[in-house]
Amino acid sequence: MTSSAAPAIPGHPFFAYRDGQLFAGDVSVAQLAAQYGTPLFVYSQAAMRHALDGYRRGFAGHQVKIHYAVKANSNLAILQFFAREGCGFDIVSLGELQRVLAAGARPEDVVFSGVGKTRHEMRVALTHGIGCFNVESVPELHVLNQVAGELGVQAPISLRVNPDVDPQTHPYISTGLKGNKFGISHQDAVATFALAASLPHLRVRGIDSHIGSQITTEAPFLDALDRLLDIVEQVEAAGIPIHHIDCGGGLGIHYSDQLPPATETLWQKMFAKAQARGFADRAFMVEPGRSLVGNAGICLTEVLYLKPGEEKNFCIVDAAMNDLPRPAMYEAFHAIVPVQQASEADATAAVVYDVVGPVCESGDWLGRDRALHVAPGDWLAVCSAGAYCMSMASQYNTRPKATEILVDGSTAHCIRQRDDFAALVAGEILL
């Protein structure tokens, strides 16, 4: 953060205005937009470190390993940053395994989640010697046992249990309720641990749960921990030791007026509970994604056209649902702010627009009913764009995936170049 009292974007202390111009660290984002073009993702390394430090302070005095959830933002340089900070990784595919290895991760620092791991993915992960498979079903246990047997190894496993806790978030990003495809049900957990312990090519290491994403209250995390500890007690009473307790990810970030609990406070409460129940000395793990990168990124976009309408005014920009899929997928809210602040007189002349992209879909909107004072050629910043934006981006409408920049103090590293035509058609074959 800079020492000046520059006004920051709410929830984004590392993106602030200096003399009316938006800065990331000590870098003017308008300069980046001019140099690299738009749409342009700009990430703040200081913001990611700040988010990590919140976890570290909350964990003080305890044994906790952070496994960054790669799917939130899987750019190689971002992964490299987390590897250098000593984090492990939570992956959900072979591609993500290859990414983290390419970024410098040690295989033993990788946990593999997901309901649909293939035999091939299991084989490659076992050959590399990853730290743990988070197994989500009984059939998966049997297949992993078989694949490990064929390789003559024992697979380290944890069982993902479904604590049946309502995280009170969007249904598409809620994963810990009964009617959900994820994990092993609470009632079946003990029997499934017994089965896992009986299979010769598996080694039971831990228990895990991940109840959803963008959770903005403490209660679901504390309730899920209680449920997990209940199961650990029963499983250990049955003679199966549990080495680690993995509490998953899911902590929310600031998008609009929702204020998630501070990471540090949440984890102090989690450990107070663990302490009260006699588990404070155990090895814990977490798998945060969004809360480490979400507020560390913005997406810069240029205003192309202003189109007044009878019912709505449209502000048409050059970023779209292929760059920022969350509004189209979950009707998610991203704050949209100007790169150059309007003067007070201009701000009172703001017009209410729907901010939309050029893609041929009515679902292609980035923000609804936003008061803006803009003209074609102006740049806007779409906020909270560090998580589940570029990692979900596509080339729909044959639009190139955007350039990405990582700002560290006054240095701007280009960490991804915009797709060129060769990248857009890579792998395609003419008749």
Ligand SMILES: *Cc1c(COP(=O)(O)O)cnc(C)c1O
């Ligand atoms: C997506 C996911 C995470 C990360 O979730 P966030 O909400 O981004 O923190 C962690 N663990 C598992 C198993 C996941 O699927």
